[in-house]
Amino acid sequence: MNGERVIAPGLAVVLNAGENPLTERERETLSASTDGGTIEGIARQLYLSEKRPGSVNRSTIKKLVISNRVEAAKTAERKGWL
Numbered sequence: 001m002n003g004e005r006v007i008a009p010g011l012a013v014v015l016n017a018g019e020n021p022l023t024e025r026e027r028e029t030l031s032a033s034t035d036g037g038t039i040e041g042i043a044r045q046l047y048l049s050e051k052r053p054g055s056v057n058r059s060t061i062k063k064l065v066i067s068n069r070v071e072a073a074k075t076a077e078r079k080g081w082l
Contacts, residue, residue, distance in 0.1 A: 008041050022060060022076060022081050025056055028041040029053050029056040029060070030069070032045050033057070044063070
C-alpha cells in the first residue's frame with residue numbers, strides 16, 4: 001500500500017451512509033430495542049420467534065460495526081434511520 005488507509009467494508013458503509021443501510025426488519029427490531037426491551041419482549045412485540053431478534057441484532061451490530069444493540073439503536077436513531 002502506498003500510504004492509503006484501509007477500512008473494513010462495514011465501517012465504510014456507516015461512514016458513507018447517506019442512505020439507510022438497514023433492512024425493514026433491522027429497523028423494526030432496533031426501534032423496539034430503543035426502550036431497553038428484552039429480546040423476549042421484542043420477539044413478542046414483533047410476533048417473532050424468540051431467537052429471531054437476537055439474530056437480527058447481531059446482523060445489525062455487525063453491519064454498523066458497533067458492539068451492542070443499545071449502541072446500534074442510538075446510532076440508527078441519531079442518523080435518522082429509525
